[in-house]
Every structure is written in structure tokens, then in C-alpha cells.
Amino acid sequence: MALERTFSIIKPDAVAKNVIGAIYNRFESAGLRIVAAKMLHLSREQAEGFYGEHKERPFFNALVSFMTSGPVMIQVLEGEDAVRKNREIMGATNPKDATAGTLRADYAASIDENAVHGSDAAASAAREIAFFFSDAELCGRTR
Numbered sequence: 001m002a003l004e005r006t007f008s009i010i011k012p013d014a015v016a017k018n019v020i021g022a023i024y025n026r027f028e029s030a031g032l033r034i035v036a037a038k039m040l041h042l043s044r045e046q047a048e049g050f051y052g053e054h055k056e057r058p059f060f061n062a063l064v065s066f067m068t069s070g071p072v073m074i075q076v077l078e079g080e081d082a083v084r085k086n087r088e089i090m091g092a093t094n095p096k097d098a099t100a101g102t103l104r105a106d107y108a109a110s111i112d113e114n115a116v117h118g119s120d121a122a123a124s125a126a127r128e129i130a131f132f133f134s135d136a137e138l139c140g141r142t143r
């Protein structure tokens, strides 16, 4: 299978818990390579733009407030089957439903504050990567 890229966010709750390294270890242990990364504090405009598809959902304002409440770590992960693999490492959106040993089972407190984001398909991965990174910032082997 060809190498694939996916986009990941370590959300403000997980950054506050000081588990960036622990989460990176999970990615690397699963064979995913970090090919771009930066820490930033999202503006309201960035968070609203990134989560634009959820604009009409009742939780949209709470989601934007949470995502702008503190710094996040964003990264591009590269590897075989990266989109699906990262979703598997993350676990279900609601940590109550997340399989034991997944990031959300281990680090998320609730569906509102659920530790990580990961693209759900190759097309959304491409869009989300381009939202935050220029081509020149991507250092993977598929470049």
C-alpha cells in the first residue's frame, strides 16, 4: 500500500495534561512518522474555519471556545494507511465509547474535550493539511 498522510491535532486539554510526548509515542509505535509539526494557539477565525462543516451543529460554539482555550499541537502523520490507522489509535469521538488503550480512552474527559483530532478520510486530510501547512513545511518521504 502507498504511503498516505493524515492531519492530527493534540487538543488544548491534552496539551494541558502534558501528554504530547506520550501521544507522539503512540503514533510512532504504530509506524506513523511525524513529517510536520507546530504548536499554536488557534484564533477564533482559524477554529471556525477549520470546523466549518459543523457550523450548524448545536455544539459548534462550545467546540470553537474549547479549541481556542489554550495551545494545540498540530502535526502531519505519514505512513501506510495513515488515515485509518490514526483513527484507530484515537478511538471513538465519545471517550465513553472508546476502546481501551486508545488515546481518547486514556486521555479524554468527555465528548467536548476529547484530546485529539484526526482526519476522517484522504480528502479531508488533504484539505486540513493545506489549511495549516504549506507544501514546503512537509518533510516526509512522499515529497
Ligand code: IDP
Binding pocket: 059, 063, 092, 093, 111, 112, 113, 114, 116, 117, 118, 120
Ligand atoms: P471526530 O473528532 O471524532 O472526527 P466529529 O464528528 O468530526 O468527530 O466532531 C468534531 C468534534 O466536535 C469532536 O471531536 C468533538 O470534540 C465535537 N463533537 C462532536 N459531536 C459532539 C456532540 O454531540 N457534543 C459535543 N461535542 C461534539
